[in-house]
Amino acid sequence: MAVESDFSQDGKKLTIKVKGRFDFGKHQEFREAYERQCPRPDSVVVDLKEATYLDSSALGMLLLLRDHVGGEESDIRVVHASPDVRKILAISNFEKLFDIS
Amino acid sequence: MPAEQALTVLVAEDGAADRLLLAQIVRRQGHEVFTAENGEQAVAMFIERRPQLVLLDALMPVMDGFEAARRIKALAGEALVPIIFLTSLNEEEGLVRCLEAGGDDFMAKPYSAVILAAKIRAMDRLRRLHATVLEQRDQITRHHHHLLNEQRVAKAVFDKVAHSGCLKAANIRYLQSPYALFNGDLLLAAFTPSGDMHVLLGDFTGHGLPAAVGAMPLAEVFYGMTAKGYGLAETLREMNAKLKRILPVDMFCCALLLSLSFQRGTVEVWNGGMPDGYRLSAEGEVLGMLCSHHLPLGVLAPEQFDDATQVLPLAVGERLFLLSDGVVDTGDAQERLFGVDRLRDVLADNRNPDLLFDEVMQALAVFGGQSRDDISLCDIRMSAPEELAPQPVVYSDSGRSSPLDWSLRFELRGQSLRRFNPVPYLVQLLQEIHGLRPSSGRLHSVLSELYSNALEHGVLAMDSRLKRDAQGFAQYYRQRAERLMHEVGGFVSIGLQVEPRGAGGRLMIEVRDSGAGFDVARELARTPEQQAFSGRGMGLVQRLAGQARWLEGGRLAQVDFEW
Numbered sequence: 075m076a077v078e079s080d081f082s083q084d085g086k087k088l089t090i091k092v093k094g095r096f097d098f099g100k101h102q103e104f105r106e107a108y109e110r111q112c113p114r115p116d117s118v119v120v121d122l123k124e125a126t127y128l129d130s131s132a133l134g135m136l137l138l139l140r141d142h143v144g145g146e147e148s149d150i151r152v153v154h155a156s157p158d159v160r161k162i163l164a165i166s167n168f169e170k171l172f173d174i175s
Numbered sequence: 176m177p178a179e180q181a182l183t184v185l186v187a188e189d190g191a192a193d194r195l196l197l198a199q200i201v202r203r204q205g206h207e208v209f210t211a212e213n214g215e216q217a218v219a220m221f222i223e224r225r226p227q228l229v230l231l232d233a234l235m236p237v238m239d240g241f242e243a244a245r246r247i248k249a250l251a252g253e254a255l256v257p258i259i260f261l262t263s264l265n266e267e268e269g270l271v272r273c274l275e276a277g278g279d280d281f282m283a284k285p286y287s288a289v290i291l292a293a294k295i296r297a298m299d300r301l302r303r304l305h306a307t308v309l310e311q312r313d314q315i316t317r318h319h320h321h322l323l324n325e326q327r328v329a330k331a332v333f334d335k336v337a338h339s340g341c342l343k344a345a346n347i348r349y350l351q352s353p354y355a356l357f358n359g360d361l362l363l364a365a366f367t368p369s370g371d372m373h374v375l376l377g378d379f380t381g382h383g384l385p386a387a388v389g390a391m392p393l394a395e396v397f398y399g400m401t402a403k404g405y406g407l408a409e410t411l412r413e414m415n416a417k418l419k420r421i422l423p424v425d426m427f428c429c430a431l432l433l434s435l436s437f438q439r440g441t442v443e444v445w446n447g448g449m450p451d452g453y454r455l456s457a458e459g460e461v462l463g464m465l466c467s468h469h470l471p472l473g474v475l476a477p478e479q480f481d482d483a484t485q486v487l488p489l490a491v492g493e494r495l496f497l498l499s500d501g502v503v504d505t506g507d508a509q510e511r512l513f514g515v516d517r518l519r520d521v522l523a524d525n526r527n528p529d530l531l532f533d534e535v536m537q538a539l540a541v542f543g544g545q546s547r548d549d550i551s552l553c554d555i556r557m558s559a560p561e562e563l564a565p566q567p568v569v570y571s572d573s574g575r576s577s578p579l580d581w582s583l584r585f586e587l588r589g590q591s592l593r594r595f596n597p598v599p600y601l602v603q604l605l606q607e608i609h610g611l612r613p614s615s616g617r618l619h620s621v622l623s624e625l626y627s628n629a630l631e632h633g634v635l636a637m638d639s640r641l642k643r644d645a646q647g648f649a650q651y652y653r654q655r656a657e658r659l660m661h662e663v664g665g666f667v668s669i670g671l672q673v674e675p676r677g678a679g680g681r682l683m684i685e686v687r688d689s690g691a692g693f694d695v696a697r698e699l700a701r702t703p704e705q706q707a708f709s710g711r712g713m714g715l716v717q718r719l720a721g722q723a724r725w726l727e728g729g730r731l732a733q734v735d736f737e738w
Contacts, residue, residue, distance in 0.1 A: 098381070098382075126510075127510075130378075130380040130381070130429070130500075131380055131381055131425070133380065133427075134380045134381070134424075134425030134426060134427070135425060137424050137425050137427070137474065138424050138425045141424045158512075165448060165449075165450065165467050166429065166447075166448040166467070166470065166471055167447070167448065167467060167468065167469055167470045168470070170470055171470065171474070
């Protein structure tokens with residue numbers, strides 16, 4: 075699976091791992107990763123350690139995730155982004171919406 | 176087993192007994208049968224009746240089965256008409272010949288009714304599969320034509336909207352892949368009433384129709400507000416709010432907006448999510464970057480949107496080079512990206528600005544990148560104010576003049592000074608006076624200049640001498656934003672008085688502020704060179720209005736327009 079999701083024991087924290095190219099091809103899988111679980115998690119970690127590339131539809135998917143878990147009040151961390159991926163996130167100034175490390 | 180479908184079957188066999196026997200077997204299985212005695216008859220019968228399946232004896236007089244098979248296959252064209260050879264040939268070579276002549280299967284004599292029935296069913300399955308494939312292929316082709324046609328029409332409509340602006344102006348050069356729109360790229364340019372030029376290079380998320388639909392409302396806001404004289408900040412807020420309202424959450428538009436003031440020799444920039452633009456000297460040397468400091472349009476709610484722009488000096492001949500991410504993200508076979516460094520090499524090597532686009536495209540080709548359909552390049556040169564003649568505004572009203580004897584005064588305070596720009600409203604109002612219409616560009620410039628002087632130097636007590644160089648500009652506008660963020664005391668008051676005079680009339684403009692004023696005589700004595708960016712635009716106002724006075728220690732500016 076190119077998108078893996080994992081809930082913490084108490085079900086409050088969701089970790090989503092994306093592998094390979096993070097583009098429109100992952101749309102369905104990525105949505106399923108967070109839409110399946112009810113109730114919604116309190117916080118989400120998007121792990122991009124194995125993501126090689128990220129395009130603008132991936133940015134759109136991150137916005138969908140943000141909307142799903144509470145928009146303004148959401149707690150989403152994007153971790154392990156490679157320098158290339160970080161550059162793409164930086165150009166769009168997504169650090170203003172997400173905690174990127 | 177599904178119910179067997181009745182087929183039309185041609186039986187070609189020279190032996191009368193065999194022919195009758197075969198025909199009978201096939202008929203009993205529910206099919207309709209035509210018969211032929213030799214190859215020639217078989218071909219003629221095929222032309223006449225178009226059977227769906229053919230049983231063909233290999234060895235026949237007049238024309239043998241091999242030749243008949245070749246002709247029937249040729250006549251059948253794309254459709255699959257299965258041919259089963261009937262043969263007593265046993266040696267491999269004979270059987271191979273049957274298949275090579277176009278046969279799909281063969282059957283050895285003597286005939287077994289059971290095996291023949293099974294073979295006919297198998298061939299029918301194959302025939303129907305083939306027909307389905309052909310039908311689907313044709314359907315895809317039709318849909319594809321349909322789609323291309325729709326795109327062509329949509330593009331034609333869009334081009335009318337998008338190119339209603341001034342992309343053809345002498346100081347703009349641009350290159351866009353033909354269907355860049357359907358990859359979300361968008362390039363717009365228009366003159367403001369005062370002769371400034373607004374340019375937008377945008378890139379919607381995604382591809383295809385979804386990426387293109389947002390372009391229409393965006394273009395509408397851009398052209399509508401630019402024509403009415405709104406500044407970048409107001410236009411940006413409106414575009415963001417509109418896109419936020421109409422687009423789904425995962426769609427947004429990266430955009431770089433520019434406002435070039437030829438009068439003042441400055442450019443105002445806002446970049447949300449587009450690749451760095453470049454500020455180039457006349458010789459093509461990189462002077463600075465137009466970096467993305469904002470989230471793209473359509474992401475943030477109106478309350479959170481940041482419309483802060485950057486203002487930079489731009490001398491005549493200096494250029495701005497903008498591009499979409501299709502350029503730097505072009506990948507080669509190993510998925511390496513073209514990248515910013517290679518682009519900067521091209522910029523460094525460029526000697527003739529006219530060839531820059533060609534050199535960029537050439538470099539992309541040499542890099543071995545897959546040719547992408549979302550490449551936009553734009554090169555805008557700062558020109559002298561008199562070099563560009565903005566298109567005249569077209570008025571859509573009845574042409575009857577309104578009364579010419581009125582006055583108004585209004586005063587902006589506190590919050591209103593922070594955000595509200597009164598100039599477009601006032602110019603709009605003054606358009607009602609037909610005699611002033613030819614001067615509306617000058618009016619807009621003069622009002623803008625007087626208003627920003629009163630606000631910046633009067634109310635906010637900004638020091639115009641800061642604006643000596645690019646760094647000073649940045650500092651000046653940072654300070655301006657900071658001071659506006661704090662509680663703004665004081666006021667700017669604008670008075671307009673219109674009175675008839677013979678066949679024409681006179682407009683008197685008064686702009687007063689609560690600031691400390693300035694030494695009018697000393698300021699007016701400075702040469703235009705000394706004023707340059709750091710003046711209070713007094714030279715500009717005098718040049719445009721002819722009649723301009725500063726009274727009350729610089730706290731009141733008066734300008735007259737006559738017609």
